[in-house]
Amino acid sequence: MSGDFADRIRSSxxxxxxxxxxxLRAVETLxxxxxxxxxxxxxxxxSAVNASTIYRNLEVLEELGLVRHTHLSDRAPTYHSVGGHExxxxxxxxxxxxxxxxxxxxxxVVERLRAEQGFVPDLGHLAMFGHCVDCEAGQNRQx
Amino acid sequence: MSGDFADRIRSSxxxxxxxxxxxLRAVETLxxxxxxxxxxxxxxxxSAVNASTIYRNLEVLEELGLVRHTHLSDRAPTYHSVGGHExxxxxxxxxxxxxxxxxxxxxxVVERLRAEQGFVPDLGHLAMFGHCVDCEAGQNRQx
DNA sequence: GTTAATGCAAATTGTTTGCACTTTC
DNA sequence: GAAAGTGCAAACAATTTGCATTAAC
Numbered sequence: 001m002s003g004d005f006a007d008r009i010r011s012s013x014x015x016x017x018x019x020x021x022x023x024l025r026a027v028e029t030l031x032x033x034x035x036x037x038x039x040x041x042x043x044x045x046x047s048a049v050n051a052s053t054i055y056r057n058l059e060v061l062e063e064l065g066l067v068r069h070t071h072l073s074d075r076a077p078t079y080h081s082v083g084g085h086e087x088x089x090x091x092x093x094x095x096x097x098x099x100x101x102x103x104x105x106x107x108x109v110v111e112r113l114r115a116e117q118g119f120v121p122d123l124g125h126l127a128m129f130g131h132c133v134d135c136e137a138g139q140n141r142q143x
Numbered sequence: 144m145s146g147d148f149a150d151r152i153r154s155s156x157x158x159x160x161x162x163x164x165x166x167l168r169a170v171e172t173l174x175x176x177x178x179x180x181x182x183x184x185x186x187x188x189x190s191a192v193n194a195s196t197i198y199r200n201l202e203v204l205e206e207l208g209l210v211r212h213t214h215l216s217d218r219a220p221t222y223h224s225v226g227g228h229e230x231x232x233x234x235x236x237x238x239x240x241x242x243x244x245x246x247x248x249x250x251x252v253v254e255r256l257r258a259e260q261g262f263v264p265d266l267g268h269l270a271m272f273g274h275c276v277d278c279e280a281g282q283n284r285q286x
Numbered sequence: 287g288t289t290a291a292t293g294c295a296a297a298t299t300g301t302t303t304g305c306a307c308t309t310t311c
Numbered sequence: 312g313a314a315a316g317t318g319c320a321a322a323c324a325a326t327t328t329g330c331a332t333t334a335a336c
Contacts, residue, residue: 013315017315048318052319090264105259108252112248113233119242120273130262131265132263136261156290161334178326192292195294196291198326
């Protein structure tokens, strides 16, 4: 089960530590979480883990392709595990609901950007802000 | 010339101050600029302007629809004036080049998101990260 | 003259860094 | 036991806040 993970880590010359494993598990458990939330979750399993360890490990885990981050608010970034399927995000400014969308939806745009701008987007990092139907109507409007 | 601006401000119950005008001008001059860069630019015209005044006014100017902000890096946001044409941004992770793109390119996607997700994106806030042709090749790869 | 806006200093939030100590390999 | 990783405290960057003073209307 965590064999893949262990191999993935070691084959990169990095080491397998308890904290590293806990942090990856926390990201998997939480879905989309900020470093702060990840710290809190990790601390429910092991007490003394430091914030800087969270930051350093999120960077490592992202380098290894095990987690990704995106910006779902103007505040801290959120990390999620790379559980096979890539996705991008819709964020409603009214109710703050976050929806994951299949990147295939962006197919035609990706083609045009490549052709016209010579640009290949990283959809896994993408967050589109806007309003969902409920909030579009007006009741929940915030920003 | 700044009559529009003056009316726009006053009709909202806000007041027209020298700082407010300087900040809007700075945003117009700079294109895409962080609060810090805006502060520096303002200070070339008037010495004592405070950082908190920059933040407070950017918020006001954005409420009034005179400027917009987007996130072109993992650091500070950048503000640009709403000079008629809405656009979204492509940011190359290799060379950090920023390209403005006509929102019409996203037409088909906007349609699908509305139909399938009931979601209306705010394209003016959108920044897509990825790699431009030159950096895609490999030489400039960073992240 | 009332109320909004500014300046200033201090507080907050999120993140990074240097360094001694600990752990993994 | 060498090198990577951790904890801790301090530094840092970006932003926000409280409050007295100033300026716009």
